[in-house]
Amino acid sequence: MGNMNGANVPGPGANIVALRKDRGLSQVALARRSGVSVSLLSKIEVGDRALTQSVAASVARAMGLTLDEVLGRTPEADLSELSYAIRRFDLPGEPPRDPERLALEVDGLNRNRWNSELAEVSAKLPPLLVKVTNQAHATGRPSDWTLVADVYSVVYWLAARHRWMHLAELATMKQRLAAERADPIAAIVAARDDAGTFLNSGDFAGGLAIVDRAIVRAESSLRGRERAFGLGLLHLRGLTLAGRLRDKQTTNQHIAAAWRTAEEFPEDIAEHGIHFGQENTATHVISTASDMERHREALDTAEDLLRAGLTLPATRVGPLYMNIGRSQLALGDRDGTLESLEKAWTVAPEMAAVHPTSLELTRVLTSLHKRSNPRLTRLAKRAGIAM
Structure with missing residues (x-):
């Protein structure tokens, strides 16, 4: 690819x-x-x-x-290998010779995801998707089908980053099919990703309906730590969707529920390729505060988070700095915005190159800045925006 x-x-x-x-x-x-x-x-x-x-x-x-x-959307890469692997979901081939390594390979793929290494993820996905699918068909074990669902979650993530929504929607459809044969948590992660396709397409109300339905399912099907993790993921998606709708009451309900759930995790955890805990909840609250034009609140929350120290991966820290930049720009702090963008590029360069917030902030800074600024010029060049 x-x-x-x-x-x-x-x-x-x-x-x-x-x-x-x-x-x-x-x-x-x-x-x-x-x-x-x-x-x-x-x-x-x-x-x-x-x-x-x-x-x-x-x-x-x-x-x-x-x-x-x-x-x-970013220009579409050669997706023929990935499309082939997805298309053959119900036509399994030979299972892998070393099935005991599959979980480790999926962990490695997720590390690339967390590091925002989009090119590496795209290269690894097709062969790994074939292997986990063939293995799940061979054994029929829920744990193996959970791995299939987890890999399709990464397909969704890659597609969403580039805004290739036809691929994102196809990935979540296959993810849901795999989840039907998998452990119960897989269906909750699939619902979270499905709601993400609504978010990425701008149907925020539809996404909230998916989240609400999945919360009911999570409350009845999950137990213990897994239940808290699943509900936490759904509330984070819910607060983002409600914030985009400017629905203050629903946003605050999801924020409160997310914080309550996050208290069960002294440190952020990563399961099924997704992080949840108090730090990741804070990053979502910051983004949504910016969405709702509560910019001072967003910056105050970010200051507290950064002061405490971050343990989150690049795929969360990069967008965090972009959202800080959004609020800084809205409050007239162009120098702060530029600094935040530079940090986003340093932490997650491949994501910054395709993320709409990164591109939009750079465009506005170049439009507003009337004098030569070498730092901004370098940033604009990396983003492919003419000065």
Whole structure:
């Protein structure tokens, strides 16, 4: 599979201009249909304000598009090997000669995921997916089908990072099928990822419905630590979705539930490729506070989190710095935004190269900055944004 580094994607706000003009819409017409002010839309288009995903979802609906189409997908790599492996879900071949190594290989794949090594993940996925699927068909054991579901969760993650939503939705469909034959926790992780496809497409209400249904299932099917882990994952997804909807009551309910559940874990844990605990809960609260324009709250929470010290992997720390940058920019701190973006690129360069928040903040900084700034120039070049 091709290298995913440095995909050249314009900032999401710049996409709106082209999409609007393709449809023959004026700023006034699009603003009216979207329920946003003409002034805000104008500032987003010229790069004076960053496009948030809540506004992007409203604009997308107004133009009959999905959120990922507005945010901009990265150029699609050669997915033929991965597509072949997915297509043969029900046509198993020979099981691997060393099945005892499969769990270790899945752990290694997840370490690449946590390190935000998108290219390495994409290279490892096809052969590993074939092996775990063949092994699960050969034994029929729930534990082996859980590994299959876990690998499809990584397929979803890779696709979501690039906003390849057809692949993300196919991955979660196969993940759900594997989960039907797996341990009960697999169905909860699959529901969390399924709700993620709604999040990535801009259907926040639909995603919340998936989360609500999965919470009921988790409460009845899981026990002990596994129950707390599963519910925690669902509440994190729920607070993100509710925050994008600007539903304060539902957001606060999920935040409170996530914090209660996280208290059961003195340190963040990683199971089925996903982290949960008090640190990861804090990163989600920071992101959602920024979504809801509670920027001072977001920065105060981030300050407390960073002061305590982070143990989370790059795949969580990179977006954390992007979200800190979002709130800094909203409060007029351009130097702080640039510093946060630089940290995101240092921690998770492959993710920063394709993440819409990273690209949008860089676009706005380059638009607002009227004087030469070598640091910003270097950052814009890495992001593929013309100065």
